[in-house]
Amino acid sequence: MWVVPAIPPALFLVLSGILFTIGVIGALTRRNAIVVFMCIELMLNSVNLSFITFSRFLRSMDGVLFAFFVIAVAAAEAAVGLAIFVMLYRSRETINVDEINLLKW
Amino acid sequence: MKLPEIDLCLIAPEIIVAAFGFFVLLVDVFFSKRENKAYLGWISLVGIFFAGALAVTQAGSVKSGFEGMFISDGYALFFRITFLIIAFLTVLISMGYTQREGIAFGEYYALILFATLGMMLMAAGTHLVIIFLGLETMSISIYILAGMMREDKRSVEAALKYFLLGAFATGFLLYGIALIYGATGSLYLKDVASYIASKNLLRNPMLLMSLVFLTIGFGFKIASVPFHMWTPDVYEGAPTSITAFMATGVKAAGFSALVRVFFSALPGFRPDWTSIMWLIAVATMTVGNIVAISQSNIKRMLAYSSIAHAGYILVAFVAGNDLGVSGILFYLMAYAFMNIGAFTCVILLGKKGEENTLIRDYAGIGFKYPLLSAAMTIFLLSMAGIPPLGGFMAKFYVFSAAVKEKFYWLAILGVLNSAVSVYYYLRVTVLMYFREPEREITGLQFSPAAVAALVLAVIGTLYMGIFPSNVLSFAQKSIAGLM
């Protein structure tokens, strides 16, 4: 029987780190607020990946549970965030974050 | 298999706050026709009062529950009371203000209650999941509250900025928690500490990295440099009552979690974070005070001043001795009174369609509105640290804690910063009393609830300045067992 060779946990952690970094860079560089938010979601999900890896590696369920909570929180954040974007579009007709600087200095 | 024991009495204050939040939502649905929503505010006040009363009955006992994830100790009690006082005052000042600004939605009060619930969980959680959930409950509620004024471009912008940066900071906080979990295999603060001590993980790169991420995550909430940049924008744009709530409640909650996590879970890393926090404290005080000088909007000025205050509190955090940590508690309580008081004055000086939030609007109001100006003067002087007001004693304890731990330079820089801050606080006072008004401000309507909040804030500020030892001994008792 063909067995999938076990992937070392370190690789998952590296992937998680890469995803997190991509998220951070995206959040810093993208113009559209929704894309920025998606990048932030990517950061959260990369953390989830870490949690699940650790959970499996440590043989404890805490990490998995934490990941579920993060997913729930991220969903709530998404709901609020999208509402804010809609509101923003109504008042400004744009959701490009580099055009939103009424409040400064 | 043993069922986990559930001691609901332990979280009774939290339950009350949550229940009243839902109750307010429900009542609002049934009476949605009513224009005046102040009655929802009164319901919230009742809930906050009950929760406070219940919290006080738990005083003196230390009980842990929910598999050790939640603790009701003196520390939690002190912060519960602080948060409930903050919520109480915020609701009081909101009733007239929301009506005036057209944001009198039932959800407003419910969200304040939910945010308070989140803060209380943050202070009482001994497990990182609880702290994280508390933080998010608070943050999400406040994202919404900050954007409550849907028609106002600035309010919307504030909500956007706070939301994006808040979520961004959450990402870091989470990563920090994940790394702690990975390195120690536990999310319980005590277990983390004991595991680190037993395995001698003080050079563990994962834990050091998590320290960085936690600093970012909490540093954002308490508005410390360089994670502070959202503060002025959001404080300026958000509805003033919410600004007051954020400046006091969110900051206090951030500190409550920061102190709990760093002192109970990561005490071994104290030499590491002390020097970083030293730098952050100095930068925070200095940037806050210096930039506050050139502000022309009073809300923005108070925002920078709140950054500076976070810096003073960090001084005590760096000192990290008993006096320092109880000084943090004392400071947050005193700051709650004086800052909410100051924002109440800002609210009362505005009217519909005319916010009057420029500093020059304060010219000459000293004799026109003597009581309002006197109260504002008290709050500003207290923030500047002039005796015999609460702010002075708070600074006194904070700086003495630093001196006691031989952080002389930190204390000196703190005192110098305080001296700089006197300039911009006194400028407002001088404007109020010694300048002719540029234009007449007339037709102000003082909502009785807000005036009540103002009186309470004055009493609180004076009480903590003149009778500081009562609150300080309470704070000192509260931190027993924390470290």
Next chain:
Amino acid sequence: MFEYVWLIPLFPAIGFVLNGFLGRRLGKGFVSWVGPSAIGLSFLTAIFIFFELIGRPPAERHFEKVIFDWVVSGNFRTVIGYQIDPLSILMALVVTGVSFFIHIYSVGYMHDDPGYPRYFTYLNLFVFMMLNLILANNFLLMFVGWEGVGLCSYLLIGFWFEKDSASNAGKKAFVVNRVGDFGFILGMFLLFTSLGKHGIWTLDFTEVFANANKLDPATVTTITILLFIGACGKSAQIPLYVWLPDAMEGPTPVSSLIHAATMVTAGVYMVARCNVLYSMAPVSMAIVAIVGVATAIYTASIGFCQTDIKKVLAYSTISQLGYMFLGVGVGAYSAGIFHLMTHAFFKGLLFLGAGSVMHALSGELDMRKMGALRKKIPITFWTFFIATLAIAGIPGLSGFFSKDEILWQAFSSSHGHFLLWLVAAVAAGMTAFYMFRALFMTFFGQSRVDPHVAHHIHESPKIMTVPLMILAFLSIVGGYVGVPHVLGGANHVHEFLAPVVGGGAELGKAHAGISLLSQAWASSGEAGGHSAALELLMMVISVVIALIGIGIAYLFYIKNPALPKLLAERWRGLYRLVYNKYYVDELYEILFINSLKSLGTGLWRGFDDFVIDGTVNGIAYLIGWLSGSIRRVQTGLVQNYAFAMILGGVIIAGYYLIRGIFY
């Protein structure tokens, strides 16, 4: 009732708050009620407490009420606490009582002043601070009161701040007082640290005095001298007396209350309160006594030639304060406090009388433009007359008993000396002279009143004359609580104060061996060694001296009004010297003010312009510039903010990395 001691200072505080915040809004009627009744209530409380106190046996007449912990830091703890003992309650009675009458008087006197609410606000604040000074159970709270009354004094001297002279006088008082306060603070710190060396970190009176024997004599001497410098400032003794005459720029009731009856006596109170320390330091006591008696005679001589009625009273106040210091300086603490009390009555009355005269004469102060007012303002005259008799030391009035007690102690106490008695007795005669001079010039002889003013001279309203009469009554009977044994009295004051101030002289004896000087000083031998006959003889002599003074005054200003002028011509140099107050103000001007000024100018030119100004302006400019430029970092763009956060994180991570590599 003791538990409620905090009510005594609380009422004036309430009055202060109400008048300060609502006075302007609610108008004069409100202020007129709140101001005096606040003091009245605390007077009543003081009376109740007083009666409860004398109901107790003397050894138990001490009570401390801690209101709350004030500053707690490490092993040092200071409370806000009040103490009741015979000394403090006696002072509280005098202060609240006299204040009460003067508040009532002020309602009439200040009636047409636009600053009416402000006036009562300050006055109530003053009483509050004064009561803190008196009732405090520790040095720190006493110091708060000490500074507080100084502040109120400054505010009230400069009450009519539109007048340059008034605001200058206020400034002068403030600056001179600062010099004294500097001494007080140093004394307090020295006391604190030197007790701390023995492990006793406290500023509590009871604890300090209980542990005072742990201190070595030199330290105690230094401490007491420093404290006495503070007392010199507050109580206007040589060389810091110069502010008090100028302080007469304030409203007359203020002069009466603050600059005669209460605040200026704070120094005497402080020395009496610290009697344990002073009794341990004979050198300090000698200094106190000598400064006191020198001030007494010196300022009495200045009183000879003053023509401004309030200035005469001001110099007389300084002179009488000198007597009090003489009293406490020879260890007769109770005599000093006794004189403080009677002086509060008659000097308060004299000032109020002067105010009433001013009221009648539309604000005239110059005695050369008065005269023959006896018939026109009879109540003022009679009360003024009684007070003058009292201050001159005519037997039967309060001043006689208290002054005589001091004179006798100056002679007989183990710290006393014949010379002290002689100078003080001569000064008493001089006092009688210049006070009667003032009385004669004001109320007798020919009217020299300006004709414009003359036709509407009128007696003051009841609200002013009633306090005058009450104080006159007190000036007569106030002395009977302290009739000396030799006259068949019981000297209640002495016995009442004994638990606090001890036997005074006896305490001093216990430490007499400490210093050689004290042995040389204790010339007149044992206090008890003198016979009653000697005491009576001394009394008669002092009365005779007083009568001589009065006689000369009569001769000069009634019998032969040309005589003073003749004398002044004859000894023109001397006259001018005295008339110009020995040119002390000018001397100070040259010595301190001008030299400091030129030093200041030099520094300003050379140093200040370049270095300090450069630095200060530079710092201000730098901060302004920084403020402006750091502000620009705040671009308003979310992503810049996020970038700053990342940058912060990278810096922290970098720090840990470097730390990890190098450690």
